[in-house]
Amino acid sequence: MPLSSLLPTAPKNAGLPLTEGERVFEGIGVAPGVTIGPAYLFEAGAWQAERVEVDGSAVDDEINRFERAISRSERELRKIVTVAEEKLGAESARIFDAQELMLRDPVFYEAVVNRIRSEHVVAGYAVQSVLDRIRDRVVGADDPAVRERAADFDDVRNRVLRNLQQGRAVSRIEPDRVVVARSLTAADDVLFSRRGVLGLVLDFGGPTSHFAIMSRALGVPAVVSLHGMRDSVHTGDTIILDGLSGRVIVRPTEDTLARYRAKQARYEALRDEIHAAPDVEATADGHPVSLQANVEFREELPLLQTFGADGIGLFRTEMLFLAQGRALNEEQQLEVYREAVRAAAPYPVTFRLIDLGGDKVLPLAHREPNPFLGWRGVRILLDKPDLLRPQLRAMLRASAEGPVRLLIPMVTELGELRAIRAAVKVLCAELEAEGIAHDPNVPVGVMVEVPAVALLADRFAAEADFFSVGTNDLTQFTLGVDRGNDLVASRYRELHPAVLCLLDRTVRAAHEAGITVSLCGELAGDPRATALLVGLGFDALSASPAYLGLARRVLTSLTLPDAQALAQQALAAHDAAEVSALLAAWLHEHTPDLAAVLTGDPIAPDPLSLDDV
C-alpha cells in the first residue's frame, strides 16, 4: 500500500562507494511498522556465514579446514574447466580457470588465514568477509568489464563455503533479522514470519503483489521496489525499515538511529493504543461507517477478530485459483467460503466472483496483447459457465451459514449484471429442488472500477443491490496510467480530482437509489484519506486488516460536517498534490499523533523526511 507516493530516489551519498556510510532509499511501504535490526542478505542458491568465534587453540584446525576446502574447490573447478572447454568454449572455460586461480591468490588466501588468526573466527566467516570486501571494490569500479567480475567472487564464495560445510544454505533464516532480497514469494514470507524475522526489504515487487498482501496478513513490516539497494548492503549492517513511509536506511548514523528509535516508539505506542481502543465504527458525532476487511488467504481470517473488522468487504476469490494453479470445484470452494462466513459472523462476507485477467493472468491462458483491457472478470465468467456455475453454487450454499453478498468484477454493461442475476435465480431454483439450504435473496452488487459505470452510476444503481468501488483499477483507467510501469508510476494518483469526481458521482447515485456503497481499493486503508472518504459519503471502507486500526483512529476523531467540508475542498482542487496537502494539513490538525507517525516528528523536523507535507 503506497503510503509513500514518491519514486525511488538516488541514494543520499552518491559519491561514496556503495557500501560505506549511511544510505537512504525510498521504496514502497507495503506492510506497516518501524523495524531496526541487522540485515541478512537472502540469495537463492547462495551460502551465508555467520560470525562465530573459535578458541585460540582451535585456530590451526580452522586454517586446516580452510585449506582442505580450497583443495576440494580446486579439484571441482579443474573438472569444470575441462567440461567447459568441451561444451561451452574457451572463453567460458577461462572464467572457471580464473576462479580456480582465485582460490590460491595471495590477496584472498593469505587474507583469510590472517583473519582467522587475528580475529579467531571460523573459516567460513573469514572467507565471506574477505571476498565481500573485494567484491565491493569490484562492484564500485568504473569499468563495466570489471564490475561484471563481481559474480565470480560470489561464485567462489559459495563454492568454498559449501566445501567448508559452513554457513547455511538459504532455507535457514535467523530470527531477529531484517531480510534483504531481490524478490521473495509469498511462501518465503510465511516461512520467514515463522522464523521471527523483523522485516523484509525487496528490490522488486509492488504493493498489490502476493508478497505484500502476505506481509500485511502476517504483520511483518515490509518495503518493496527498492531497485538495487541490495548491492549496498552487507549481512550484519544495521538497517532501519519504515513500512509506513517506504523508507529504508542502511548503516544509519547515531543521530538517524536515535530519531528512528523515537519514531518506532511512537508507532508502537499508537498501535497499542489503537489495539486497546473500543471497536467503534462511527464518527465522533455518531455517523456510522463500517470498517471491513479485504481478504484473500485463509491466513488472514483470524485477523478479522484481531483488528475488529465488521465483516469481509471484499473476498478476492481468484487467489484461491491462482494459489492452486487450477480451478477449484464446487466442494473445494464451498469449504473455503464456509470458513470465511464463519470467521466473519455475524457480519457479512462480500464474495467477489473470480477476477482473472489483467495482472492476474491464468498461466495456461493464451497471451493477450493487453490483458488489462481484455478478457477478464465478468467477461470470462459469462463466456465460461463451467467456471461461473460451481462458484455461484458454492457461494449460495455458504450463504446458509451467514450473510453473504455477491460482487461482480469488471462490469461495463447493465446486460452483464442482468445475466448474472438470471444465473443466480436459476441456481437458487436448482438448489431449492435439491433441498440444499441457501439464502434465496443474496444481494448482487457491481464493482465500480471502469469509468463507464461511474459515469452512468444512476442507471447501475437502479438495478444493483450495492456498489463496491475499486479505486486501484478505477484510477488506472481514468488517468490512463499503468501503476506497474516505473516510468509513469508517479502519475498514478488516487487523489487526482478526476477520480474524486467519479467517486462523488458514484456515491450520490447510490444514495439516491437507496443502496450502500463501499470502497475496497487500497485507498480505503490509507489513514490520510479516511476523512475524505467519509466526507464523500462512503458507507463502508474495506481494507487490509492491518490498516483498519489507523482508519478507525481517524474515523473516531472526526465529525461528519468536518469531513464533508474537507471533501468539498478536495473536489474543488486542481491536482492531486493540492488534495494531498489538504489531507495532510487536516491530519496534522485533527490527529497530530497519527500525523507524527506518518510524516516524521513535527517537534523536531526530520531533515530526511521527503513525505509530502
Add this chain to the structure above:
Amino acid sequence: MITRDVTIRNRAGLHTRPASMIVREASRFKSEFFIRKDGYEINGKSIIGVMTLAAEQHSTLTFLLEGPDEVEAADALEALVERGFGEPI
C-alpha cells in the same frame, strides 16, 4: 630487479582469459612480479589483481620483476603480451 614496458595489443584487452594466462605464466617463475598501471601497482601473480586492472587495447603497462629468474620471466611475459595472448589484434 628489471622492468619492461609493454603495450596491450589484442583487441579485447586484458579480460579474464589473458589475465589468467599472465598469472599462470608468472607462477612458473620464482621471481616476484608486479604490474604498474596509472600509478597503481598490483601483484602480477594475483588473478584478482590482474582481473581488476582492466587494461584496454593500446594501454601501457610496466612489468616489474625481481628474483633469480627475473630475465627469463620478463621475456616470457613480454612475449605473451606481444602475441596478443593468441587473440585477434
